[in-house]
Amino acid sequence: MKPIPVTPQTLAVARKIVWFEPPEKALSDPIRFMAYAITYALPEDMRFIRRYVSDDDFRDALDHAPAGIIDPRSWAYWNSKMGRYPTPPQPTRNFGLSGSSAGSSTPQSQSSASVEDQRRYGVRAWLRMRQAAPELDLEEIQRRAAQKWRTESGPKKDD
Numbered sequence: 001m002k003p004i005p006v007t008p009q010t011l012a013v014a015r016k017i018v019w020f021e022p023p024e025k026a027l028s029d030p031i032r033f034m035a036y037a038i039t040y041a042l043p044e045d046m047r048f049i050r051r052y053v054s055d056d057d058f059r060d061a062l063d064h065a066p067a068g069i070i071d072p073r074s075w076a077y078w079n080s081k082m083g084r085y086p087t088p089p090q091p092t093r094n095f096g097l098s099g100s101s102a103g104s105s106t107p108q109s110q111s112s113a114s115v116e117d118q119r120r121y122g123v124r125a126w127l128r129m130r131q132a133a134p135e136l137d138l139e140e141i142q143r144r145a146a147q148k149w150r151t152e153s154g155p156k157k158d159d
Contacts, residue, residue, distance in 0.1 A: 010048075
């Protein structure tokens with residue numbers, strides 16, 4: 001995708017769409033900027049941006065969008081506007097699963113393990129964590145909290 005020119009107008013639009021970072025930085029990565037624009041731009045902002053972004057550039061931004069930025073509704077809308085029906089799947093985050101335990105195989109990546117294998121690994125990891133956690137006696141916790149409050153903030157004997 002070709003870069004979006006840095007002008008006072010594009011900086012103003014970038015400031016509105018990617019409010020949490022300097023607009024120059026937002027415009028420096030046009031694919032990431034377009035992912036935020038797809039999600040957060042108002043129609044008049046998108047009309048302005050489209051002066052600089054061709055349909056091919058827009059499709060490129062959709063093809064290489066970072067995972068987790070574009071919401072499902074915007075993803076479906078802009079893919080349909082670009083003539084992509086049915087809508088391709090959204091980008092997904094691939095968290096590498098690391099660490100191992102006795103008797104369990106650890107999937108290392110999305111490509112080397114099925115989703116079901118990752119789910120099973122997650123369930124086993126959650127069960128191990130729960131077994132390692134100490135049992136909580138909620139009445140004892142409440143008693144200690146009340147005692148701590150009385151000593152730190154409760155009525156004083158001088159009162």
